[in-house]
Amino acid sequence: MIYLIAILVIGGLFVSLAILLLVAERYLVRYGPCAVGINEGSSVLKVQGGGTLLAALYENKVFIPSACGGKGSCGYCKVMVVAGGGPILPTETPFLNRVEMRSGMRLACQVKIKQDMEIRIPEDLLNVKQYQARVSLVRELTRDIKEVEFDLLDPEAIEQRPGQYVQIQAPGPEGPVFRAYSISSPMYEKRHVQLNVRLVPGGIASTYIHGLKAGDPVVLTGAYGEFRLSEDPDREIVCVGGGCGMAPMRNIIYSLYRRWPDRSCWLFFGCRSTRDVFYLEEYRQLAKQHPNFKIVYALSDPLGPGESWDGETGFIHLAVDKKLIPGINRQAFLCGPPPMIEAVIDVLKSKGLTDAAIFYDKF
Ligand SMILES: Cc1cc2nc3c(=O)[nH]c(=O)nc-3n(C[C@H](O)[C@H](O)[C@H](O)COP(=O)(O)OP(=O)(O)OC[C@H]3O[C@@H](n4cnc5c(N)ncnc54)[C@H](O)[C@@H]3O)c2cc1C
Ligand code: FES
The missing domain is CATH 2.40.30.10 (Translation factors)
Structure with missing residues (x-):
């Protein structure tokens, strides 16, 4: 019993101290002006300390991906902090692997600017x-x-x-x-x-x-975004989308056929019922001009009242499994809900695709 009381008292003291420090940091500590050096002196931002690195970069028109808007839930805002970032926070660790942690990778929305900092950003992002x-x-x-x-x-x-x-x-x-x-x-x-x-x-x-x-x-x-369409015209492209994950597929397909009219490309799209089908007629017209464009829509729940469907049924990864023969030189792009992406990756790997050939956005 005495041990329990001791643990509760010590625990309570730690919690009170942590709250006190947070309140003090928020309302009492003023960090003053700080310098954030980018890419070994290619530019230096003068910012007011105390805010997040993400906000400071945004104010200075350096736009880092921040799909969750800085809530610490997407893991997209990774920036390499070479100096001045302080220790990695518990809110960052779920998004960073060991190699990233060792190299100084941080989540810009979680890192507060408290002193001069030096960071590295891919040149792509500066554009x-x-x-x-x-x-x-x-x-x-x-x-x-x-x-x-x-x-x-x-x-x-x-x-x-x-x-x-x-x-x-x-x-x-x-x-x-x-x-x-x-x-x-x-x-x-x-x-x-x-x-x-x-x-x-x-x-x-x-x-x-x-x-x-x-x-x-x-x-x-x-x-x-990191996706780069392979420049090899003999490399087949496999697009797999689900739900609202059609947008990037449309971009890929039209961009691809403008440049390589004969290129081989699959579009697999999974949705629930005929009421969720869109762009199908548009793609059918495109396939008339580009016979190597193959379209497979699969409905997981096609038989609503008054609905008729003579295409594929079931989950989209099963259609991918059914249609693709293994061993072809391919690059794949997937977009849709996380369970769909996981299932499709497994199928693509069983057909011979490596991790490096599979790109995806989960949402
Ligand atoms: C790289 C990338 C590309 C994306 N592209 C598209 C796209 O092309 N089209 C598109 O519609 N969306 C896309 N999204 C998702 C989009 O960014 C938003 O997350 C989505 O629109 C919800 O934002 P919101 O502000 O409306 O909802 P929020 O205000 O952020 O969320 C409200 C509530 O809904 C929940 N919620 C959030 N997102 C979803 C979701 N997708 N499904 C179910 N519940 C959710 C949240 O947990 C919260 O409880 C993409 C996301 C990423 C990361
Ligand atoms: S902006 Fe989403 S985790 Fe930082």
Whole structure:
């Protein structure tokens, strides 16, 4: 009993001390101006200490991916901190592997600037821009997915690779929030950006985007994302999407056929019922011009009242398993809910694809 009381007292003391330190840091500590050096002196930002690294970079127009808007739940905002970052926080460890931790990788939304810092950022990210845009078109694709198109006003054009995404700024209850949306318009359409956005009930950004109408102003940043389409024309491309994960597939397919009209490409798309099918007719027209384009839609629950479907049924990874023969030189891009991605990766590996040939965005 005495041990229990001792543990409770000591535990209570630690908790009170931690709360005291947090309160003191928030309201009493002033860090003053700090310097954040980027890429070995290629630029040095003068910032006010006390805020997060992510916010300081954003204020200085260095746009780091931050799909969860800085909540520490996406793990996208990784930046290498060479000096001045302090110890890794418990909120960062779930997103960092051992190699990353040893190399100084950190989550920019969790690291606070308390002293001068030195960081490394991939050159690609230094080219990410903020765009003032205007909604030019809104179209319903399904009961909960809208196609939304933005004309870019300033700057007027975007450089993007198929499979990349932009971040939309939406008004949140405590200030602006940022969410990632894959670009569905092909890379050669540089003057506008098109998205496919599913309405998440109660979701801040998706509700905002679904409420937009032609003429509304929007702020976005981009383009982000690692996917690089193989330049080898003999390499077959396999796109697998589910739910609202169609956008990057559309970008990849149209960009691909503009450059390589004879290239072999599969599109597998999984959704629940005929009410969730979109772009199928458009792709069928495209396949008439490009016979090496093969389309497989699979419905997991096709037999609603009045519905008819003569295509594939069941989960999409089963259709991938059925249609792909092993051993072909391939690159794959997957986009959709995490369980779908995991199941498709297993199938693709059984067909001979390596990790390096499989790219994915889970959402
Ligand atoms: C790289 C990347 C690309 C993406 N591309 C697209 C895209 O092309 N189209 C698209 O529609 N979305 C896409 N997303 C998802 C998108 O960024 C948002 O997460 C989504 O729109 C929800 O944001 P919200 O602000 O509306 O919801 P929030 O306000 O963030 O969330 C509200 C509630 O919904 C839950 N929630 C959040 N996301 C989902 C979800 N996807 N399904 C179910 N519940 C959820 C949250 O846990 C929370 O409880 C992408 C995400 C990533 C990381
Ligand atoms: S912005 Fe999502 S974890 Fe940092």
